[in-house]
Structure formats: C-alpha cells, structure tokens
Amino acid sequence: xxxxxxxxLDWPAQIYDVLRAFQVRQVAHVPDAGHARLIRLCExxxxxxxxxLTTEExxxxxxxxxxxxxxxxxxxxxxxxxxxxINMLSLVKHCRVPFLxxxxxxxxxxxxxxxxxxMGQATRASLLAQDIVVYDVTEPESVKDxxxxxAKLAFNSVQQVAVTISQRVLGSKSxxx
Amino acid sequence: MANMLDRRAAVKSLLSNRxxxxxxxxxxxxxxxAAAAGDDPLTFYLWGAMGGAAMxxxxxxxxxxxxxxxxxxxxxxxxxxxxxxxxISAEKPKNLGIVIIDNEHxxxxxxxxTHTGRGIDLAKLAAAAGFPATAVATDEASxxxxxxxxxxxxxxxxxxxxxxVDKHPLVLPPRDGAYLKDRFRGALLGAQSVL
Numbered sequence: 001x002x003x004x005x006x007x008x009l010d011w012p013a014q015i016y017d018v019l020r021a022f023q024v025r026q027v028a029h030v031p032d033a034g035h036a037r038l039i040r041l042c043e044x045x046x047x048x049x050x051x052x053l054t055t056e057e058x059x060x061x062x063x064x065x066x067x068x069x070x071x072x073x074x075x076x077x078x079x080x081x082x083x084x085x086i087n088m089l090s091l092v093k094h095c096r097v098p099f100l101x102x103x104x105x106x107x108x109x110x111x112x113x114x115x116x117x118x119m120g121q122a123t124r125a126s127l128l129a130q131d132i133v134v135y136d137v138t139e140p141e142s143v144k145d146x147x148x149x150x151a152k153l154a155f156n157s158v159q160q161v162a163v164t165i166s167q168r169v170l171g172s173k174s175x176x177x
Numbered sequence: 178m179a180n181m182l183d184r185r186a187a188v189k190s191l192l193s194n195r196x197x198x199x200x201x202x203x204x205x206x207x208x209x210x211a212a213a214a215g216d217d218p219l220t221f222y223l224w225g226a227m228g229g230a231a232m233x234x235x236x237x238x239x240x241x242x243x244x245x246x247x248x249x250x251x252x253x254x255x256x257x258x259x260x261x262x263x264x265i266s267a268e269k270p271k272n273l274g275i276v277i278i279d280n281e282h283x284x285x286x287x288x289x290x291t292h293t294g295r296g297i298d299l300a301k302l303a304a305a306a307g308f309p310a311t312a313v314a315t316d317e318a319s320x321x322x323x324x325x326x327x328x329x330x331x332x333x334x335x336x337x338x339x340x341x342v343d344k345h346p347l348v349l350p351p352r353d354g355a356y357l358k359d360r361f362r363g364a365l366l367g368a369q370s371v372l
Contacts, residue, residue, distance in 0.1 A: 065201075070366045
C-alpha cells in the first residue's frame with residue numbers, strides 16, 4: 001500500500017466505531033500521542049465518559065467499578081504505562097472482569113528515545129506474565145478487525161485482552177517538531 | 178483524646194440501615210470490619226488490588242449515578258493510590274463518599290506506622306484537591322457527622338475516622354473475587370447480568 005493510502009486510513013476512527021458498537025461507556029486513559037485522535041472522538045461522544053487518570057493502574061480499578069455497575073469500558077495507554085498496571089491486573093484476572101485495553105507502543109520499532117526502550121521491549125512479556133491475551137497490530141489495515149476481535153473476546157467471553165499498536169502503525173516520534 | 182474510636186463500632190454505625198447504598202471495601206482491616214457489620218451482596222470486598230479501592234468506587238459511581246456509593250478503606254490502602262484524589266475530584270461524582278478508617282498503621286503487616294500519623298492529613302489533601310465535603314472524626318459527635326458526610330453530602334466526599342489500633346477477631350467474608358463480583362452484579366443488575 002502506498003504511503004499516501006496508509007496515511008489516509010483513519011484507524012483511530014475505526015477503533016472509535018468498534019467501541020461505540022460494543023456500547024463502551026467509560027474510556028479511561030493516560031494520554032499518548034498515538035491515542036490523541038481516538039481520545040478526541042470519545043470526548044466528543046455524549047454517550048462516553050472519558051476519565052483522565054494520573055497513572056494507568058487507576059484505570060484497571062475504574063473499569064472494575066464500571067463493570068460492577070453494569071457499564072463497559074476501555075483503557076487507552078502507552079506501552080510504558082503497562083508496567084504501572086501489573087499488580088492491579090490481578091483485579092480483573094481474579095475477579096473475572098471483562099477487560100479491554102488498547103496500548104500504543106513506544107520503544108519498540110525505530111525508537112529515538114532510549115529511555116522508552118526497556119519498557120517497550122518488556123510490554124508484551126509483562127502482559128503475558130499476568131495472563132492477559134495480547135493481540136499485536138503492525139499494519140493500519142489490521143487495526144479494526146483486531147480491536148473488534150479483542151472486544152468480542154473481552155465482553156462476550158469475559159476475558160482480559162490487550163491490543164498493542166506498533167510504532168510501524170503510529171510512526172516513530174521524530175523529535176524534530 | 179484522638180485515635181480512640183473503635184473501628185468495628187464505627188463501621189457498624191456507618192453501615193446501619195444502609196438502604197440501597199453500594200459498598201466497597203479496601204483490603205485488610207476494612208474488609209473484616211464490613212464483614213463484621215453484616216455481609217451483604219451489595220458489599221464488594223477487595224482482598225487485594227491495594228491502592229485501587231477509591232477508583233473502583235469512581236467507576237461504580239459513574240455507572241450508577243442514582244445510587245450512593247461508599248468506599249471504606251484504610252489509610253495505608255488509600256495512601257498507595259493518592260493520585261485518585263485528583264482523578265476523582267476532576268470527575269466530580271456527586272454520589273461517591275470515601276471513608277478512611279485511619280489507625281495510622283499498616284495493620285496487616287505488623288503495625289508499621291503510616292504517613293497519617295506523621296502529619297499527613299488526608300482530609301486536608303482531599304479538600305485541597307477540591308472535594309466539596311470532608312470530615313474528620315475523633316469522637317462520637319464528630320463520628321456522626323463524618324458518617325452523614327459519607328452517606329449524604331454531595332460528593333465526592335472524604336471522611337477520615339481516626340480509630341485505635343486495638344485488634345479485633347478476624348471476620349472473613351467470602352474471598353473469591355469472581356463470586357463476589359457476580360453476587361454484587363446479580364443483586365444490583367439482576368440475574369441476567371451474570372454470564
């Protein structure tokens with residue numbers, strides 16, 4: 001696919017459409033540039049409550065409360081935030097709470113900032129260590145199907161699922177702006 | 178004299194005639210206190226997830242805006258997730274009351290002192306974060322007010338109940354999280370809510 005076509009594929013809007021189709025009501029996030037457009041779309045939706053967290057593990061707890069109260073949610077975070085969530089993931093695992101998180105990657109593919117690399121390289125293993133199902137997306141055209149499959153697994157089969165979106169999709173931060 | 182309230186009696190008062198209140202506990206002492214006050218399907222006990230109780234309360238309060246949600250947790254548990262003060266205050270859940278059963282110690286790990294006995298005032302932190310109502314209970318009169326704030330005042334509210342370090346017999350509620358979750362959802366949302 002030529003670069004212009006890749007750039008034209010509005011995958012954040014596709015994620016938003018999936019979240020809306022699954023009646024996601026609480027959108028918890030620690031912002032990431034890769035999630036900026038999706039966060040804006042969710043904020044503009046009166047049926048979604050976006051909650052800005054001070055740290056990612058708050059989101060695991062928030063979405064457990066949402067589930068207790070009958071609402072679905074999603075946690076949007078950067079890969080560095082996965083490291084902050086490890087113990088709190090026990091909550092959704094042990095209590096069998098449907099859990100969907102969409103993780104935008106840093107330190108994984110063509111990274112400029114070396115400080116991002118250790119956690120970026122450990123993200124997948126960290127999620128697997130807590131027995132989270134991990135789907136990796138490396139191409140923009142796979143985003144929609146993957147998020148949809150993850151949402152089905154989370155909400156229909158009551159699983160704990162992470163979708164990671166590669167820097168191959170996001171582009172590496174240039175540090176030239 | 179400060180720190181002389183009895184935690185079991187305080188939590189029993191807090192939960193008496195609870196109506197349709199939804200209750201969450203933190204791990205450790207507050208879990209046993211709530212169980213001792215009387216088990217209820219609409220009490221969800223956290224046996225772990227330290228630092229998460231208040232945020233579980235926020236998610237529940239946002240999902241159930243017509244119901245009062247009361248989180249009962251310890252000073253050590255709450256201190257682990259202090260950022261939640263900012264997150265909760267920003268969301269302004271009117272139906273959320275947080276109660277800190279504050280014995281100024283980590284009760285489950287050998288009674289090491291926490292920060293609250295060393296000048297860290299959780300009620301002042303909550304007020305500074307913008308909580309519209311806070312209360313500190315050190316005796317029976319102030320306890321009654323702290324309970325009213327937790328159960329009725331427009332939230333988010335934070336009530337600190339200063340209690341003694343006296344040990345009580347363990348009263349253990351069910352500890353399987355999936356069971357507690359399904360029990361809670363079944364009581365709140367109906368049997369069809371359980372997969």
